[in-house]
Amino acid sequence: MASISLSMALTSCKSGISTRNSQFRLLGWNNFPKFQLCFLNQSCSQNIHGNIISLDSKSWVPQSVSSSTLGPTMEEVKESWYRFLSENGGVVKVLVLDHNGNYTVRIEVSNLSKDVMGEGLVLEWGMYRSDSSQLIGPDGVGTVKVPLMRNSLGEHAAELEFQSSQPPFFLSFVVLNSTGSEIKSHRGTSFCVPIGIGSGKPMPLGFSLSDDGKANFSLFSRNAESVILCLFENGNEEPDLEIELDPYLNRTRDLWHVCLDVVNKYSKYGYRCKGPLDWKKGGRFHMRYVLLDPYSKTIENFIPDKGEKVSFAKCLASLASEKKSFDWGDIQNPNLPMEKLVLYRLHVGLVAKNKSFIGIIEKIPHFKQLGVTAILLEPIFSFDEKKGPYHPYHFFSPMKKFGSIDSLKEMVKAMHKDGIEVFLEISLSGTSEGDDTAPQPISFRGIDNSSYYMNGGVSILNCNNPVVQTLILDCLRYWVVEFHIDGFSFVNSSLLLKASNGIDTLSRPAFIESIAFDPVLSKTKIISDTSSPAELCAQDIEFPHWKRWSEMNSKFYTDTRNFLRGEGLLSNFATRLCGSGDKFSSRGPAFSFNYITRNFGLTLVDLVSFSNASELSWNCGEEGATDNAAVLETRLRQIRNFLFILFISMGIPVLNMGDECGYSTSGSIAYNDRKQMNWSSIKTPYGKQITQFIAYLSALRSRKDDIFQRREFLKLENIIWGGSDGVHSEPNWLDPSCKFLSVVIKPENSELESDSDSESTLASNGGRVFICFNSGANTETAVLPEGSTWVRLVDTALPFPGFFVSGDESVVQVAGMSTYEIKPHSCVLFEAKCSTE
Incomplete structure (x- = not known):
């Protein structure tokens, strides 16, 4: 067995991936190869795609993986298994071992005929993050060829090792025979395996951290053809790392999701979404824009355009992982009744x-x-x-x-x-995203306009x-x-x-x-x-x-x-x-x-x-x-x-x-x-x-909550309307020239009124009220209802402070068949102090 250790010391940069010797820029936004992949965690044995051979990860432990490779104990190593069918009837098995962020990738090829293998096999591999058409090796350019060595079981195998500073990335490879012919997957594409990247979970939507510190991202987009997760380091307005999500591995119905082992070096994130620009059907996708996650709980400041420079990342979600609990103490919501x-x-x-x-x-x-x-x-x-x-x-x-x-x-x-x-x-x-005449893609419009908004290119959310x-x-x-x-x-x-x-x-x-x-x-x-x-x-x-x-x-x-x-x-x-x-x-x-x-x-x-x-x-x-x-x-x-x-x-x-x-x-x-x-x-x-x-x-x-703060309407018999001729005359309801109205309101518990002149009686909830409204330019004379002594509480025509009654002032009492002048453009309120009914 040959174990090949690669010390590539890859680091991220704003425009792509750099190495010690060169820099690689992300060019284009191509989709993943449409490979068939069975992603198995621990004891998973579900057949995900029809032609993929399912495998229980506990049923296969490669004999050529030594304890020194695996680390101290098997229990401390996280493993992921992948199994592919090749176009020549062979089987390609990949084991990814995670040693606390350091990765060992073992690739084994079996079941190939001698005619296909020839004199030997070579693994040609490269890495990518967002552009599957551009692969890089340890020197930052091109791909790397590694001989596959035959083991005691007749399988051809090789191991690659990657340091914790390198993931996340995708490992893409093909197998070459001695004549240089490529052996690809049964779909005719390269084999591809994520390193430091998991398929993720569709729920919950947004960004979340698991107990083991892994970061899960989930985004809804029904009509996007591809989605790219963009990660930003603190202070940068351009992505430092971009990861393209695969529709086979990272999509469950309309939810795109991915899990990253570590995101510690990044502070913000967003998405690029590619899809049809179909105006009739509502498609408004544009790959240049980095879009805000609608489910993010904390976001960064809005980024305005600077002069002629257009910012394609208007606002980004925060990757802050600390969720401080707020001390509400023993303070509860007031839960007031509506009428209060x-x-x-x-x-x-x-x-x-x-x-x-x-x-x-x-x-x-x-x-x-x-x-x-x-x-x-x-x-x-x-x-x-x-x-x-x-x-x-x-x-x-x-x-x-x-x-x-x-x-x-x-x-x-x-x-x-x-x-x-x-x-x-x-x-x-x-929303702030505007319409088709002045669009400003920030979030919903670029993620899936036809799902989020009503038809017609407007920014009205389609809430139904x-x-x-x-x-x-x-x-x-x-x-x-x-x-x-x-x-x-x-x-x-x-x-x-x-x-x-x-x-x-x-x-x-x-x-x-x-x-x-x-x-x-x-x-x-x-x-x-x-x-x-x-x-x-x-x-x-x-x-x-x-x-x-x-x-x-x-x-x-x-x-x-x-x-x-x-x-x-x-x-x-x-x-x-x-x-x-x-x-x-x-x-x-x-x-x-x-x-x-x-x-x-x-x-x-x-x-x-x-x-x-x-x-x-x-x-x-x-x-x-x-x-x-x-x-x-x-x-x-x-x-x-x-x-x-x-x-x-x-x-x-x-x-x-x-x-x-x-x-x-x-x-x-x-x-x-x-x-x-x-x-x-x-x-x-x-x-x-x-x-x-x-x-x-x-x-x-x-x-007076029994009158003015009610959950139920007053009964008709407790309301007596009056016009300009007194409370016993019916107002001219349908005459637009009438500008005076009076009303007596008798609470349903008015029988509690007493004949006492005490202050407690004045404050009783059981007293009737008599209210007059004059919106005209002439003075109206109101006849106070019989049977009570009335206390004027409000007269909006009087000068301040006498136009309403405060606790320290005397009140005007009117008894019997008294009248009261209602000045132009004023309202008056009386309260019954003592009932004789």
């Missing part, structure tokens, strides 16, 4: 002074003061900063500019400690495709389990109902239903939001819910704005006040998330300062900035009215960041025109009174 929520929507980069998750923690006292019980974070998934957060390119990792993974967990932990839930906004309607559905569900579960997220709001959610063609609407979308019944996600709050920050609009659609999905109520937005600007029907406004039974009759008012302003369009201050038909806004008499005292007074009343209606309506009030302190975009409705919040404005007279008013309204909702 007061939601505050914010943009991390615009709210926090240092634009980070940690900076949000500093705002917790402010949220607590307002009575906020949940925050909704605008998309924090990794995105292209030029396009904004509603164009993500990855869903498993937070944007690095906002802070680390642990800093996000610290923020969630701090929120939960103070009883505040954390929701994430998710946009699946347009089972593969995409699984990806998003896995992602959402990851955020719930790993980050303790309490809920999700899906922006532009109407697209979640679309079929793969992007046109047809599904009556029972699999994605929506899967979330509703998922064992993990069904325990979170799930919100549908049909608003589109890109198109600056919201659709009113019938969204399937299975009594699990709640919705951002766009009808509340439009009908409330119309009423306060003196337009619209009283019937529409009254429906919103009572929880929008036309939309939520089968679910209850707690599924309605009511909002006046949103994260695009006019802010609350701009809503009363600019007239815009698409925004249903009214400038109160003059456009934009003004010194007119009467106009300013009307604007202030309207702001109070909007907030008042938001908090006393059944459903969940949603505040938009900065509305409490006069945040303005000078009338711009574009999402990208928003700027950093100026928190010093919270100390201005406006900021102080609006902040205090919101805090008062939050406390009022909590105290």
Whole structure:
């Protein structure tokens, strides 16, 4: 037996594989030879390909392998077996022994006739990593020829040894007879064996480490013809090592997978995918791009193009192997009932002074003061900063500019400690990869565009495709389990109902239903939001819910704005006040998330300062900035009215960041025109009174929870509507000229009211309320209902601080058949102090 030791000292470089004597560049992206290979680990005996002879690895131990070759003991050596049929009827057996990263490869050839063998056999071999057409030997060029020596069993054999610094690579070889004719596999290709490379496992998707330190990579691509794994050393933007995956060995149905024994010297990875560029069928493959693994949990910074130089690796996944456990202590998710929520929507980069998750923690006292019980974070998934957060390119990792993974967990932990839930906004309607007019392949587009996206070359994820559905569900579960997220709001959610063609609407979308019944996600709050920050609009659609999905109520937005600007029907406004039974009759008012302003369009201050038909806004008499005292007074009343209606309506009030302190975009409705919040404005007279008013309204909702925080709708007999002629007159519901409405709401437990004048009676949950709304320019006279002494709690027409009642101030009591003037553009709330019924 001849044992040939080769000390090649191969090292990786950016452009290929270098040796001490020369450098080899990777040229082209050819597929593997289509060889038939039986890969056997330990006692595997399954026939993988029809013509391959199966072999139990424990049934064959080559006699010529000595103990000195194998190392100290057999138990310390990992072995892999391969067995091929040759085109001449012979058998080629390969044994790969792993001695803690040092490899011995034994090749044996048998069953060849003398006519085929001739006077002797020679092994011609070479190595490659990503280009099977270019082989190198120990000198970095060409191939190497090694004589095969006959052993006592009549087999021709040779051994090759490789040091731990050389793998991973593929060993490719043919057998030459004495005439120089090649003996190949029965398919007419070279024999090929991976060294330091295993077939890997299809699950889990993404990058994972086994207990023995081996790295497994798994990627979905149904339509790729070949996949190349690209590994990068720290700081490099070009691959330092590329490994082409074989469709026979490294593919299970639509999953490409590979296992590497060691990846310690590399810090990042990505993939190149080759496939048809078939525009009609959705193929958008391009081998130049190194693509981000959709399942990676940690990614590196986005790499922008530099001048005329185009970067073909926009973003790479991290190979960080240390998974530090985060100490959540004994802090649990608040798990608040839906009806107890007061939601505050914010943009991390615009709210926090240092634009980070940690900076949000500093705002917790402010949220607590307002009575906020949940925050909704605008998309924090990794995105292209030029396009904004509603164009993500990855869903498993937070944007690095906002802070680390642990800093996000610290923020969630701090929120939960103070009883505040954390929701994430998710946009699946347009990624950073763009469309066919301006493509930017980062991940999904280059991996398998036709599977991930809807037809037509757009970047809208095809969520009702089972593969995409699984990806998003896995992602959402990851955020719930790993980050303790309490809920999700899906922006532009109407697209979640679309079929793969992007046109047809599904009556029972699999994605929506899967979330509703998922064992993990069904325990979170799930919100549908049909608003589109890109198109600056919201659709009113019938969204399937299975009594699990709640919705951002766009009808509340439009009908409330119309009423306060003196337009619209009283019937529409009254429906919103009572929880929008036309939309939520089968679910209850707690599924309605009511909002006046949103994260695009006019802010609350701009809503009363600019007239815009698409925004249903009214400038109160003059456009934009003004010194007119009467106009300013009307604007202030309207702001109070909007907030008042938001908090006393059944459903969940949603505040938009900065509305409490006069945040303005000078009338711009574009999402990208928003700027950093100026928190010093919270100390201005406006900021102080609006902040205090919101805090008062939050406390009022909590105290009167039997009216304003309900899971079920109030019974009709507990609601008495009134028009301008008093509570006993029916409002003119369908007359657009009517601008006054009053209502008495009697809680279902109002029989608990007593005649006591004590403070406890005033604070009782059983008291009736009488509310008046005047959106007209004339004063209206309201007749207070009989049978109670009424306490005025709010009158938005009064000057600050008297327009709402605080605990230290006296209250105005009105008894009997008293009347009360409702000023123009104002709302008034009374509470029954004592019932005589």
